Amino acid sequence: MLQLGDEVTLYSVVFVVVLLGTRSPVWTTVLTASLYLFLAVFRFPQLSANRARQVLHPARSTVGSGKVSVVAHRGGGYDAPENTIAAIREASKNGATGVELDVEFSADGVPILMHDDTVDRTTNGSGPLDQMTHSDLTKLDAAAKHRLWQKFPGEKIPTLEEAVKECIKLHLTIYFDVKGHPNEATAALKDLYKKYPVLYNSSIVCSFQPSVIYKMRQSDPEVVTALTHRPWSLSRLGDGTPYFSSSWKHFWFTLNDVLLDFAHHHVLWKLCGNSAFLIQKNFVSQDYVQYWAQRGVEVVAWTVNTKVEKEYYHKLLHVNYITDSLVEDCEPHY
Numbered sequence: 001m002l003q004l005g006d007e008v009t010l011y012s013v014v015f016v017v018v019l020l021g022t023r024s025p026v027w028t029t030v031l032t033a034s035l036y037l038f039l040a041v042f043r044f045p046q047l048s049a050n051r052a053r054q055v056l057h058p059a060r061s062t063v064g065s066g067k068v069s070v071v072a073h074r075g076g077g078y079d080a081p082e083n084t085i086a087a088i089r090e091a092s093k094n095g096a097t098g099v100e101l102d103v104e105f106s107a108d109g110v111p112i113l114m115h116d117d118t119v120d121r122t123t124n125g126s127g128p129l130d131q132m133t134h135s136d137l138t139k140l141d142a143a144a145k146h147r148l149w150q151k152f153p154g155e156k157i158p159t160l161e162e163a164v165k166e167c168i169k170l171h172l173t174i175y176f177d178v179k180g181h182p183n184e185a186t187a188a189l190k191d192l193y194k195k196y197p198v199l200y201n202s203s204i205v206c207s208f209q210p211s212v213i214y215k216m217r218q219s220d221p222e223v224v225t226a227l228t229h230r231p232w233s234l235s236r237l238g239d240g241t242p243y244f245s246s247s248w249k250h251f252w253f254t255l256n257d258v259l260l261d262f263a264h265h266h267v268l269w270k271l272c273g274n275s276a277f278l279i280q281k282n283f284v285s286q287d288y289v290q291y292w293a294q295r296g297v298e299v300v301a302w303t304v305n306t307k308v309e310k311e312y313y314h315k316l317l318h319v320n321y322i323t324d325s326l327v328e329d330c331e332p333h334y
Contacts, residue, residue: 044273052275069097078325083113094326098173110134111160226276238334303333
């Protein structure tokens, strides 16, 4: 059951908002109590701290205070073609603790590694994934548009299982980033956990979509999970530029951002029973890390791309981070 001590803010805010909206103390009490009961009944408990620690701070983490894990974003998309076997191998060679990999699907339902819903940005092909079979995808060069394409000629788009097998072989922790397709992704990952039980202590499922994480915990409560979040993501680009020129649209989506942020920090993580929270690096501070630590949740920052930032996370915050490059500074990534 939920402990009331940490719920005062949540239920107080809900009570006040509903009271202002309904002007009815009875309905306000009923709806607030209903929220409490809903979370108490349908939430998933967090996994043990030891289980989470095995995944987030494996023995090969950087030696030192906190044992900070360094995770290669999309396999380390600056050092090698993103979301490829070459990237996984390069990340391992360059000292990564783990790799973050994007889960997507071909038109015929084969789980693959791809960040976008089209192949245009990273390959020599063109078109949406949902119109390309796995056979079509195997013909593409996944290194075609990478800055180091000459070093990785003819690199292929791997299946999710091919990538998992390579990570297991190299003893890399996997951060499965699920872009969408909650039902398909949950089924595919459940099969992989069943086939490769080592994943229970060497991987974590992450997503911007709470429905993905909730379905994953429904499917297999023993999987370590995390929500991914960037505050103001509905109304602004990563650099702060508004999405909309229309003032009323900007106001509406800003209001939705406030509600989404509140939900992430007070409701959704409890409902899903998350062990970690992946947050855009600009919002991480000592106080923020402490906020989550008091709730038994670890912070993982993304995307940390300069030496100065990395030293900050290593030496001051002792927080895991995700980076595009293990070997040099590169452009900010939001």
